[in-house]
Amino acid sequence: MSSKSPLYRKVAGDLRTAIAAGEYGSGARLPAEDELARRYGVSRGTVRQALAALRADGLVTSRRGARRVVLGGAARLQSFAELRSFSRWARSLGEEPGGRTVAVDPARATEEEAHHLQVAEGARVFRVRRVRTLSGAPVMVERTTYPERIGELVAALPVDAVSHSEQLELHGVLFTDAHHTIDVLPADPDDAELLGCPPGRALLRERRRSTDPAGTPVEWSEDRYLPGTVAFTVHNSTATSALGRRLGED
Amino acid sequence: MSSKSPLYRKVAGDLRTAIAAGEYGSGARLPAEDELARRYGVSRGTVRQALAALRADGLVTSRRGARRVVLGGAARLQSFAELRSFSRWARSLGEEPGGRTVAVDPARATEEEAHHLQVAEGARVFRVRRVRTLSGAPVMVERTTYPERIGELVAALPVDAVSHSEQLELHGVLFTDAHHTIDVLPADPDDAELLGCPPGRALLRERRRSTDPAGTPVEWSEDRYLPGTVAFTVHNSTATSALGRRLGED
DNA sequence: AGCTCCAAGTTGTACGGACAACTGTTGTAC
DNA sequence: GTACAACAGTTGTCCGTACAACTTGGAGCT
Known part of the structure; x- marks a missing residue:
C-alpha cells in the first residue's frame, strides 16, 4: 500500500468505516480529540483535520464544550x-x-x-x-x-x-x-x-x-x-456552507 | 461592533469583500499566505483557516506550490x-x-x-x-x-x-x-x-x-x-465535498 | 425533589516552528 | 532554439503549546 496518503486522511477513513460499521451508532458520542490523538499516535491538530472532513460530509456535529455526536440519517458517500x-x-x-x-x-x-x-x-x-x-x-x-x-x-x-x-x-x-x-x-x-x-x-x-x-x-x-431516476442530496451546516437557492433564469 | 467574532472570520470577511469589490478579479492570484499573515498581523494558521472558508464557498482554488486563484463565476453568498x-x-x-x-x-x-x-x-x-x-x-x-x-x-x-x-x-x-x-x-x-x-x-x-x-x-x-421560480446551486471540490446524487425514491 | 454553583472535560481559536511536495522561472548546456 | 537542471516561492502536512468558551454532571444547599 502506498504511504503517500496524508495521515489525517487515514484517520478520517478509519473513523468513517468505524461509523459505517455501527461502532458509533446514530446519536453516539465520539471519543474526545485528545483520546483519538493518543489512540492514533498523532497530534490533536491532525485529528481535528480528520474530523473537519467528517463534519463537512455531514457525518458528525460539533460544538464547543461537548463531544461530537454522530448524525443519523443517510450514509454519506465520497x-x-x-x-x-x-x-x-x-x-x-x-x-x-x-x-x-x-x-x-x-x-x-x-x-x-x-x-x-x-x-x-x-x-x-x-x-x-x-x-x-x-x-x-x-x-x-x-x-x-x-x-x-x-x-x-x-x-x-x-x-x-x-x-x-x-x-x-x-x-x-x-x-x-x-x-x-x-x-x-x-x-x-x-x-x-x-x-x-x-x-x-x-x-x-x-x-x-x-x-x-x-x-x-x-x-x-x-x-x-428523467424524473424518478435520480435525486440530488446536499448536506450543509453553519460551519461548512456550499448550497444556495437562486431565482429562476440567469 | 462586537469583538466576539474570531480573528479568522474577520480576515475571511475582508478577503470576501476585497474579491467582491473586484480588487482580485476572476483569475487573479491572491497574495501568498505569509504575505497575508504579515499584512493582517496574524499567524499563518489563522490565514489558512480564513482561506479554507473561501475555498469551501467556491471563491478560490488552491493547490500545492502555486498561489491561490480567484474563481470566476457566481458570486457566492452566506x-x-x-x-x-x-x-x-x-x-x-x-x-x-x-x-x-x-x-x-x-x-x-x-x-x-x-x-x-x-x-x-x-x-x-x-x-x-x-x-x-x-x-x-x-x-x-x-x-x-x-x-x-x-x-x-x-x-x-x-x-x-x-x-x-x-x-x-x-x-x-x-x-x-x-x-x-x-x-x-x-x-x-x-x-x-x-x-x-x-x-x-x-x-x-x-x-x-x-x-x-x-x-x-x-x-x-x-x-x-413552482418551476421557474427557484434553482438550487451547489459548489463542490475535491477538498470540500457536500453534494451527492441518489437513485429515485427512498 | 429541585435548585444553584462549581469543577472537570471538551472543543474552538491562535500562536509558533519545521519540513515535504509541488510550481513557475531562470539559467545553462547542447 | 530546445531541453534539462537548479532554485526560489508557495501551499500542504504535522507537531507542540496555551488559553478561551462552552457543556455536562455532580456536590451541596434549600
Missing part, C-alpha cells in the same frame, strides 16, 4: 468524484452505467458558452451530446461543451466509451472544482426522442461548470434527467 | 442561513417574502416521520402546511413536521407570521445542520389549488431534515416549488 462522473456514481451503487455518444460537433462558442468557459466569443469549442443509461435504460441526456484542447481529446474517444471523464484523467485533465445549478424544465423534442418520453415532460436539469486545479474551466455541461 | 430560511433568502435578494399558514395539525408520527425526527412511531408531532409567496405571488408549498416541543411553539405563532424559523430562534431553537434531497414530482390536487397551477404540473421538490447543535432533529420538511 460525494465529489461520484457527483462529477455519472459512471463512477452508478458503479458505486452497483448499477451498470452506459453511454452512447450521439454527436460530437466542432463549433464556435456562443456568448453563454464563452462566458462559462472563459474563452472569447466565437472561439473553437466542441459540443458533445450523449445519452446515459442505467442497466440499459436511458435516464439522462448530457450536453457538454469543451474548450478546444480538451474537446479534441474527447472527439478521439470511441462512441461507446462509457466514461469520458475517466479517459480525460488518464490524459492528465483534472477536475477539482464544480459549480452546479439544479432546476426543472420541459423536455424538448430531441430530449423526448432520446429518452423515450413524451415531449413537454418535466426533466430534472443540472447545469455544471467544472474547473481544473488552476481555475481554468474544463467543461460546461447541461444534464437532463 | 449560503446556509439563506437556504434554511425562505424569508431570509428572499430578503437577501430584495424580494418581499410572504407566508400564509394553511393548517397546523397535532398528529401522531407516521413511520417516515418517526424515522426522520428520531422519535417513536405514533409520538406526538405537529404538521404545518404553509403557502409561501414572493411579492404576493405563491411560489411554494411547505409541509413541515415538527417534534412536539417545537411544534407547540409554532402552533402559537400568528397565521400570517412571515418567518417561522426566525421566531423559533428567538425561543432558543437553533438549526445548525441540514440534509437536503432535491428531485421532481407532479403537483397533487392540493398543491395545484394552493399554487394556482394545473394538477399534475411538475414541481421542484426539496426535502429537508434539520438538526440542532446536539444532533437532535428539529424539523422534517417537504417544500414544493
Whole structure:
C-alpha cells in the first residue's frame, strides 16, 4: 500500500468505516480529540483535520464544550468524484452505467458558452451530446461543451466509451472544482426522442461548470434527467456552507 | 461592533469583500499566505483557516506550490442561513417574502416521520402546511413536521407570521445542520389549488431534515416549488465535498 | 425533589516552528 | 532554439503549546 496518503486522511477513513460499521451508532458520542490523538499516535491538530472532513460530509456535529455526536440519517458517500462522473456514481451503487455518444460537433462558442468557459466569443469549442443509461435504460441526456484542447481529446474517444471523464484523467485533465445549478424544465423534442418520453415532460436539469486545479474551466455541461431516476442530496451546516437557492433564469 | 467574532472570520470577511469589490478579479492570484499573515498581523494558521472558508464557498482554488486563484463565476453568498430560511433568502435578494399558514395539525408520527425526527412511531408531532409567496405571488408549498416541543411553539405563532424559523430562534431553537434531497414530482390536487397551477404540473421538490447543535432533529420538511421560480446551486471540490446524487425514491 | 454553583472535560481559536511536495522561472548546456 | 537542471516561492502536512468558551454532571444547599 502506498504511504503517500496524508495521515489525517487515514484517520478520517478509519473513523468513517468505524461509523459505517455501527461502532458509533446514530446519536453516539465520539471519543474526545485528545483520546483519538493518543489512540492514533498523532497530534490533536491532525485529528481535528480528520474530523473537519467528517463534519463537512455531514457525518458528525460539533460544538464547543461537548463531544461530537454522530448524525443519523443517510450514509454519506465520497460525494465529489461520484457527483462529477455519472459512471463512477452508478458503479458505486452497483448499477451498470452506459453511454452512447450521439454527436460530437466542432463549433464556435456562443456568448453563454464563452462566458462559462472563459474563452472569447466565437472561439473553437466542441459540443458533445450523449445519452446515459442505467442497466440499459436511458435516464439522462448530457450536453457538454469543451474548450478546444480538451474537446479534441474527447472527439478521439470511441462512441461507446462509457466514461469520458475517466479517459480525460488518464490524459492528465483534472477536475477539482464544480459549480452546479439544479432546476426543472420541459423536455424538448430531441430530449423526448432520446429518452423515450413524451415531449413537454418535466426533466430534472443540472447545469455544471467544472474547473481544473488552476481555475481554468474544463467543461460546461447541461444534464437532463428523467424524473424518478435520480435525486440530488446536499448536506450543509453553519460551519461548512456550499448550497444556495437562486431565482429562476440567469 | 462586537469583538466576539474570531480573528479568522474577520480576515475571511475582508478577503470576501476585497474579491467582491473586484480588487482580485476572476483569475487573479491572491497574495501568498505569509504575505497575508504579515499584512493582517496574524499567524499563518489563522490565514489558512480564513482561506479554507473561501475555498469551501467556491471563491478560490488552491493547490500545492502555486498561489491561490480567484474563481470566476457566481458570486457566492452566506449560503446556509439563506437556504434554511425562505424569508431570509428572499430578503437577501430584495424580494418581499410572504407566508400564509394553511393548517397546523397535532398528529401522531407516521413511520417516515418517526424515522426522520428520531422519535417513536405514533409520538406526538405537529404538521404545518404553509403557502409561501414572493411579492404576493405563491411560489411554494411547505409541509413541515415538527417534534412536539417545537411544534407547540409554532402552533402559537400568528397565521400570517412571515418567518417561522426566525421566531423559533428567538425561543432558543437553533438549526445548525441540514440534509437536503432535491428531485421532481407532479403537483397533487392540493398543491395545484394552493399554487394556482394545473394538477399534475411538475414541481421542484426539496426535502429537508434539520438538526440542532446536539444532533437532535428539529424539523422534517417537504417544500414544493413552482418551476421557474427557484434553482438550487451547489459548489463542490475535491477538498470540500457536500453534494451527492441518489437513485429515485427512498 | 429541585435548585444553584462549581469543577472537570471538551472543543474552538491562535500562536509558533519545521519540513515535504509541488510550481513557475531562470539559467545553462547542447 | 530546445531541453534539462537548479532554485526560489508557495501551499500542504504535522507537531507542540496555551488559553478561551462552552457543556455536562455532580456536590451541596434549600
